[in-house]
Amino acid sequence: MRSVGIIAEFNPLHNGHVYALTRARQKAQADVVIAVMSGNYVQRGEPAIVDKWARAQMALSAGADVVVELPISVALQSSEQFAEGGVAVLAGLHVDAIAFGTEDASLDYAALAAKRMQASDTEVFRDYTRPYASQLADFYASEVGKKLTAPNQMLALAYAEANLRLHSPLTLVPLQRTGVQHDAVNRAAGFLSASAIRQAVFAGEDVTQYVPAMTRQLLAQQEHASWADLWPLLRYRLLTATLPELRQVDQMSEGLEYRMVACARTSEDFADFLHQVKSKRYTYARLRRLALATVLNLTRDDVRFDREHVLAHVLGFTAAGREFLHSVKKTATIPLITKVSSDMLAPGAPLYMTHRADSLYTNINGQVQNFGRKPLMQDSEFGGKTC
Structure with missing residues (x-):
């Protein structure tokens, strides 16, 4: 089965994500889409608006075939480490390609990333009073002749650099972003950024036209964390x-x-x-x-311990996704976890840090997050069940 991966947060999943999942499958000519999704805490340093199980269900109903949790040790890092951790999970599952949204899909991300890897840190980072990301953007601007300041462009370059470090790199599949930009609050027809949607939800505003039915349903059912x-x-x-x-x-x-x-x-x-x-x-x-x-x-x-023990905690899958997981189970280079037992959550165990952090999230929404939870199985367009 040909597979394509997406690294995402779906916080919450909206119409732009549905478009990206569809285009990733089409452009990569993939049989299955593997989503590596941040758990209950996201890269911008916040608790996700609803928990990882609800967001996994959103993803399955919108076109993902497998949803795997991105370890918290990389989900709460800079874009470079976030990208490295996500790409490591995809590579460990032998996914063929990685798709990512960007404001400019025509850029040669692999070539730009290679130039950055060839440059020494002293060539790129000279001013210790400025953020790392700003100096990195300046470096790329010097290479292409224009500023690359859009967050998704920089994340795309981080994916490309992490991919180049692999023994067997994945195929890069850049997707041209449509609708509104990251963190945008201007409402385009049918599209609104996840950040703007969260703001609207917290304000009690109607977001019906910007999100699929499953997202609306789950946002209504769960407590919203902030x-x-x-x-x-x-x-x-x-x-x-x-x-x-x-x-x-x-x-x-x-x-x-x-x-x-x-x-x-x-x-x-x-x-x-x-x-x-x-x-x-x-x-x-x-x-x-x-x-x-x-x-x-x-x-x-x-x-450090968590990052040295990369694993794939499966949150959900479709029938095609189950077939994919079965096909890679024996050859995957990272552990594949489909049911969490108590020994996996003990101090020193690979899921201990995730479990400890998720215990706080349980205090917010009242839902057990790990122990005994089985993957969701998508069985209809707008429904999932625990298998």
Whole structure:
């Protein structure tokens, strides 16, 4: 079976995602679409609006054949590490191609990524007062003669670079984005970004025309998670943990623990906290990820261990997806998990960090996230069941 992979968050799944899943299948001439999806926490440093099982069900109803969870150790990282982790999962499952949305599908992403890999870090990153992403964008601009500042362009280049590092690279399938840009709030006919949809949902607005029926149904059924749920816990942790404890948090560096503790004392809410902590050196997304790692107590050692034990936790599949999983089960280079037992969640086990973080999400929506959960099986256009 020819397969194509997509790395996504579906937070929540909207009409643009349906288009991407359809185009990926068509352009790659694939029999199955494999979605590697962030779990209950996403790369911009937030809890997903609804849990991973609901979003997996959205994806299956919209054209994905297999949904695999992206490990939390890479889901909450910079675009380069996020891309590397997602590509590693696809490669471990012997997926043939990787599709990704971009504002310019005509660029030769493989060639640009190769130039970046050939350049030394001193050639690319010279100014330590500016964010890494800004300097990387400058490097690519010097190569193509125009700014590549759109988030999906930079993520596409990260996918291409991670892919080039593989022993057997996947085929790159760039998809021209349509409708609105990332984080856009201007409403185009039938399309609205996931960020704008979340804002509308939190405001109680109608998003019917921008999302499929399954997304509407599941958004109505589940509690919606946001930083409002986590801010009291973050503030408590910052004001009660010792500085040595905070220094062990993944991505905590350059004395940020002092700044975060001081700002936690005077901040009224999470938005105020971010505004106080913000500096030219760090993006808001970087600070949100650090804040999330802090409240979840994700240490550098935790993350290192998790990234050294890459696995594929299957959240759902279609009949075609089940056939694909059966075909790769014996040759996959990473463990394939379809049912989570208690020993997989124990300290030192590969799913321990995910389980620990998901326990907090359970407090928000009341749904058990791992133990005993079996993959969803898509059996109709707008329905899934646990098999």
